[in-house]
Amino acid sequence: MTTGFSELVKNPSFEVDADSDGVPDGWTHGAGHYGRWQEKVKKQLGKGMLVEGPAASGKRSIRISVPKNNEGKNWNQGWEGMSYRQTVPTKPFTTYTMSMKVLNKDAEALGDYAFLYAMAGEHRQSEAFATIRFEEKPTGKWLEKSLVFQTGRHSHYTVLSIETRWNIGTLYIDDVRLEETGTLELGPWDQPVSMNRLLPVKHKFDRPDTAGVVKRFTAHHAASEKRYRGNGAWESRGTLSGKPGGEKQPPDLRATYQRVEGYLGAYAHTGRKIYLQRATEGAEHLTRVQQENGIIGDAYYSSGQAGVALIHTWQKTGNRKFLDPVKRVVGHFNKVEPSWNYNYNMMLTEAALAWARSTDNFESVSARLKTEMLQSTLREQRPWGGWAGHNSRIGYHCANMSALCQLHETLPKQKPFDDKRANLRRHVIAALNRMIREQVPA
Known part of the structure; x- marks a missing residue:
C-alpha cells in the first residue's frame, strides 16, 4: 500500500493491523x-x-x-x-x-x-x-x-x-x-556548542572577600542552630518550602546532607570544631536512616547526594562508619532500574563512583556504567550542551556534569580507558560551554 509519506514511520496512517489486535502494526x-x-x-x-x-x-x-x-x-x-x-x-x-x-x-x-x-x-x-x-x-x-x-x-x-x-x-x-527535511530555526541558547574547546569567558567577577564569606557563613550557622533538632536532623520539607506547621513534620534529608557538605567546607577553612561536629552528626543521621537495601531516603536523588556526603565525611574523619554504608548504596546502584530522569541516575552514579575511587574498586561499578544508568545521559546531551526538559535547569545540569567529572577522575589511569576519558572530557566541555554562554553579569 502506498501512502505517499516518508517510509521513516511504519504504518503512518494506521491502515495495517494484520493481527487484528486493535493496535496498528508498528505501534x-x-x-x-x-x-x-x-x-x-x-x-x-x-x-x-x-x-x-x-x-x-x-x-x-x-x-x-x-x-x-x-x-x-x-x-x-x-x-x-x-x-x-x-x-x-x-x-x-x-x-x-x-x-x-x-x-x-x-x-x-x-x-x-x-x-x-x-x-x-x-x-x-x-x-x-x-x-x-x-x-x-x-x-x-x-x-x-x-x-x-x-x-x-x-x-x-x-x-x-x-x-x-x-x-x-x-x-x-x-x-x-x-x-528528513525542514529549515531549523534555533534561538540564541539552542545553537550548538563546541565539544573540543572552551568558549572564551564573557564576564569577570571580583574574588569574594574571604573574611566576608566567613562572616556570612557564621550568620547562616547561627540561623541553622535555631532549626537544629539534635542528632543530625534539621527542619522539615514544609519548613524548607515556607509552609506553616513544618516544625511538627519529620526532618527532611536534604536539610541534612546539604549541611554536611557545607559544614565540612567551613571546617576545612576555619577549623571551628562545632562545624565538624555538626557535619559528623548529620552524617551519622544519614547512616541511621539508611534502609537495609542501601537506599537513603529515595532510590536516586537522596541516596546519591547522601552517599557523596558520607564519602566526604569519611575523607575528613577517616572513620569507616561513614564509608561502609556507601558500599550498600553501591549495591543498590547495581540493582535498581535506571530512571528516565538523567539527573536522578547521575546523582546515584556519582555516589557509586566516589566510593569506587575511594576504595580503588572500579570493577564493582564498571558493568553498570554500560547500561542506561550512564549511557542515556551521554547519548541524550543536546548539541547546545545541556539536556532536554526540566534537566535543562542549571542545578540538574550541574548534577549531570558533576557525575561525568567524577567518572573522568575514577576511570583507571590505564591506556584502555584513554578513549573513554577523552570522550567524557568532550561531554564536560560542551556542558561547561552551555554555562559560559548563558552566564550573565552580576
Whole structure:
C-alpha cells in the first residue's frame, strides 16, 4: 500500500493491523508520558482504538474517547494518559520534520488535549526534545501541525509518541509523519556548542572577600542552630518550602546532607570544631536512616547526594562508619532500574563512583556504567550542551556534569580507558560551554 509519506514511520496512517489486535502494526499502545492509564483501571474510562472512519487519508484512524457523562467531580477520570508509540531509526545531529493530523469531534480539555512528542529515550517519561501541542476547539475538520527539530549528536533513533490527557469527549488521530527535511530555526541558547574547546569567558567577577564569606557563613550557622533538632536532623520539607506547621513534620534529608557538605567546607577553612561536629552528626543521621537495601531516603536523588556526603565525611574523619554504608548504596546502584530522569541516575552514579575511587574498586561499578544508568545521559546531551526538559535547569545540569567529572577522575589511569576519558572530557566541555554562554553579569 502506498501512502505517499516518508517510509521513516511504519504504518503512518494506521491502515495495517494484520493481527487484528486493535493496535496498528508498528505501534505500541500503553501508558503515556504523564499518564496513569491502566494503573488504576477502575478510574480510567478513556479508550483508544483503531477505527474505520473518519480518516484524514485511507480508511482508518485512531479514536480516543472519554464519556461525556464523566464530568463533574470525576472529571479527572478523563486523564487517560495513553500513548501510541513508535521507535524510528534516525541520524545523529540531523534536521527532521514531524507532523500529525487531529480531528477534534467534541473533546474538551484543561489546556492541550493531544500531543506528538519526539523523544531521545524509550523510558515512558523520557524528556521530549520536540513537542507538537493541539489545543484548538472542535471544528469538525482535520487539523495538521508540524514541527522541525534536530536530533542529538549521539542519537541513533527517535521515539515518536502520540499522547492525550485531560480529555472529555472524542478525537481522532491520523497521518503521523517523520521526514528528513525542514529549515531549523534555533534561538540564541539552542545553537550548538563546541565539544573540543572552551568558549572564551564573557564576564569577570571580583574574588569574594574571604573574611566576608566567613562572616556570612557564621550568620547562616547561627540561623541553622535555631532549626537544629539534635542528632543530625534539621527542619522539615514544609519548613524548607515556607509552609506553616513544618516544625511538627519529620526532618527532611536534604536539610541534612546539604549541611554536611557545607559544614565540612567551613571546617576545612576555619577549623571551628562545632562545624565538624555538626557535619559528623548529620552524617551519622544519614547512616541511621539508611534502609537495609542501601537506599537513603529515595532510590536516586537522596541516596546519591547522601552517599557523596558520607564519602566526604569519611575523607575528613577517616572513620569507616561513614564509608561502609556507601558500599550498600553501591549495591543498590547495581540493582535498581535506571530512571528516565538523567539527573536522578547521575546523582546515584556519582555516589557509586566516589566510593569506587575511594576504595580503588572500579570493577564493582564498571558493568553498570554500560547500561542506561550512564549511557542515556551521554547519548541524550543536546548539541547546545545541556539536556532536554526540566534537566535543562542549571542545578540538574550541574548534577549531570558533576557525575561525568567524577567518572573522568575514577576511570583507571590505564591506556584502555584513554578513549573513554577523552570522550567524557568532550561531554564536560560542551556542558561547561552551555554555562559560559548563558552566564550573565552580576
